[in-house]
Amino acid sequence: MNASRSLTFLTGIALLGLGGSLIARSLASDDDGSGETAERNSNASVPYGSGTRIEKAFTIECPADELYAYWRDLANLPGIMSHLERVEVIDDLRSLWTAKGPANVPVSWEAEIIDDTPGERIAWRSVGGIVPNAGSVMFAQAPGDRGTELHVEMEWAPPGGALGKSFANLFGGDPGLIVETDLRRFKATMEAGYPAINGTDVKS
Amino acid sequence: MRAVTYHGTGKISVDNHPDPQILTPYDAIVRVTSTAICGSDLHMYSGYIPTVQKGDVFGHEFMGEIVETGSEVKKVAAGDRVLVPFTIACGNCNHCRNGMTSLCDNSNPNAWMADMLLGYTCSGLYGYSHAFGGYPGGQAEYVRIAYADANAFKVPDDLPDEQALFLTDIFPTGWQAAEQADIAPGDTVAVWGCGPVGWFTIQSAFLLGAERVIAIDRIPYRLERARALGADTINFEEDDVVETLKTTTAGRGPDRAIDCVGMEAHSFAPDNVADKVKQTLKLQFDRAHVIRQAIYAVGKGGVVSVPGVYAGFIDKFPMGIVVNKGLTIRSGQTHVHKHVPKLLEMIQDGRIDPSKVISHVLPLESAPEAYKMFVDKVDNCEKVVLKPFAAQAA
Known part of the structure; x- marks a missing residue:
């Protein structure tokens, strides 16, 4: 983590905050001298260090390729992430995301995929929009015969303006706990067919 | 339906509740023929278990007949006589696959609570606090069973409830x-x-x-x-x-x-x-x-x-x-699923007679008196079996 963070600084760029480990690494390795990396970084969705950042990881008894395929079809993401209403795929890299906003007013933004390594990693970031955000998911073989490690990072910047405060709380409640619960349900769905519910305090 | 319901420390009653419903395609509903009071129920009754709430239905030792199954349930069907381990297994996570079903990753809907208490969640349990799943328990006429294929064990026809029941836990x-x-x-x-x-x-x-x-x-x-x-x-x-x-x-x-x-x-x-x-x-x-x-x-x-x-x-x-x-x-909590086949065989071979642990068989409606008797250790109370449909049977 520290090494990749300093790498981020060494490249002389205020990277996307999400940049932390995964994105920073992928951008650095993608830099072929064409200047594309610098261009991407200058378009960073979330200025480095300014956003709210969440990292969660689960180990899932499922091959990495299957998990990757599920996530790569971005239209599946609302089935995983409870704050999303829908994701409409525009083309291979671009998509339109709609989240449940404060007071039930939906919030939409366009996102682009900035890293796509089949079976290993997908990263995305918003392009414009009121809530700059970025995210990545990494799939790695767990040690022994324990399935696939799923590492998810998400980051978003609090927007300015009048709506700022309510959007800062876009998720409602504790965003870390919400993402964790979402991923736990995803794990249960992949392993056991359905997330656990009890009909009392967890009804669906 | 009627069910044993918690109303605060030392207070339970048998109350009316809505009948349980199939909530996922992997569920089954069991009509309970026998259910027992466990010493660990007394810890809840006496107010020592966190996240037990008023209105919760107790009971994690129960067996009965399947009356309904979800569309994805393949191994058991309506009419089957089954016993149900108190620890709920999803059957497919790494712990379940390795026989450690009480450490199931997936069966606790309130995993976040157990995470806070324990660091990592364990399996959900029937009728044993919200941190352990918030599942309504089996001291009731009917129970919803989660992940039925992994959790409902068929009971041989010739084995009476009193012989099979304690394979669920003790x-x-x-x-x-x-x-x-x-x-x-x-x-x-x-x-x-x-x-x-x-x-x-x-x-x-x-x-x-x-x-x-x-x-x-x-x-x-x-x-x-x-x-x-x-x-x-x-x-x-x-x-x-x-x-x-x-x-x-x-x-x-x-x-x-x-x-x-x-x-x-x-x-x-x-x-x-x-x-x-x-x-x-x-x-x-x-x-x-x-x-x-x-x-x-x-x-x-x-x-x-x-x-x-x-x-x-x-x-x-x-x-x-x-x-x-x-x-x-x-x-550890008991990996019941791992032990059931071997212990069932021992019962059938006559190497142990679990029914001898029973000191009282009572109708479900007698639960409040039965809990008190068990707590106070009067009338040589060792193990109480409750019969939800005692009236019809008699």
């Missing part, structure tokens, strides 16, 4: 307690607590080759039942447990020590009186006199096995004894 719990103590032929095994789990633990210890079992309790009828199984006994209100164990083993100490008591130890020893005060003030969940005494009394190089339920933190844990005597401590 027989496997006693068996696992003895098995994880690594009992070898010739061993002397000390068992604290001669309640139903202790009763099964004593027999399991003998079945696993123990030469001698020494059972410890304070209630005369329980000690009598232990002696009937071939155990020697110590009444801890009459004799010094540590001294007696040392003398009777000629200075070796018991090779294995098993704590079938858990968090509500009874004793007037100073450590337990202090524990009781802290537990009452909610400064500490558990009264830990037995585990401390077991660690002190067990012989060098011994194993201390803990099937008794503890909920949280204990003070004055004698770590120095564990280190210097080279002890091993083994514990």
Whole structure:
């Protein structure tokens, strides 16, 4: 983590905050001298260090390729992430995301995929929009015969303006706990067919 | 439907609830023919388990007939007579695949609560607090079963409920307690607590080759039942447990020590009186006199096995004894699923008769009196089986 963070600084760029480990690494390795990396970084969705950042990881008894395929079809993401209403795929890299906003007013933004390594990693970031955000998911073989490690990072910047405060709380409640619960349900769905519910305090 | 419902410390009643519904394609609904009160229900009844809420339905030892299944249930069907382990398994996570079903990753809908209490969640349990799943329990006419294919075990037609019922919890719990103590032929095994789990633990210890079992309790009828199984006994209100164990083993100490008591130890020893005060003030969940005494009394190089339920933190844990005597401590909620086939076979072979643990068979409606009787240990109450449909059967 520290090494990749300093790498981020060494490249002389205020990277996307999400940049932390995964994105920073992928951008650095993608830099072929064409200047594309610098261009991407200058378009960073979330200025480095300014956003709210969440990292969660689960180990899932499922091959990495299957998990990757599920996530790569971005239209599946609302089935995983409870704050999303829908994701409409525009083309291979671009998509339109709609989240449940404060007071039930939906919030939409366009996102682009900035890293796509089949079976290993997908990263995305918003392009414009009121809530700059970025995210990545990494799939790695767990040690022994324990399935696939799923590492998810998400980051978003609090927007300015009048709506700022309510959007800062876009998720409602504790965003870390919400993402964790979402991923736990995803794990249960992949392993056991359905997330656990009890009909009392967890009804669906 | 009618169900045993919690209304605060020491208060339960049998109330009307909506019938359970199929909520996922992997569910089944069981019409309960027999359900038992467990000693661990008394921990909830007495208010010592966190996240138990008013209105919760108790009960995790139950069996009955499947009346409905979800569309993805393949291995059982309506009409099947089944028993249901108290620990809920998804059947497919890494822990379930390796037989550690009480550590299932997926079956606790309130995993975040258990994460906070334990670091990582364990399996959901029926009728045993919201941190352990918030599932309505089986002291009821009907129960919804989660992940039915992994959790409903068919019962042979010729095996009566009274023989099969305790495979849901206390027989496997006693068996696992003895098995994880690594009992070898010739061993002397000390068992604290001669309640139903202790009763099964004593027999399991003998079945696993123990030469001698020494059972410890304070209630005369329980000690009598232990002696009937071939155990020697110590009444801890009459004799010094540590001294007696040392003398009777000629200075070796018991090779294995098993704590079938858990968090509500009874004793007037100073450590337990202090524990009781802290537990009452909610400064500490558990009264830990037995585990401390077991660690002190067990012989060098011994194993201390803990099937008794503890909920949280204990003070004055004698770590120095564990280190210097080279002890091993083994514990865990019971991986019931792993044990059921083997123990079912032992029942069918006549090597053990679980029905003999039963002291009372009562209608479900008698639950409030039955809980009180079990807590107060009156009328030689050892194990109560409740019959939700007793009226129709009679």
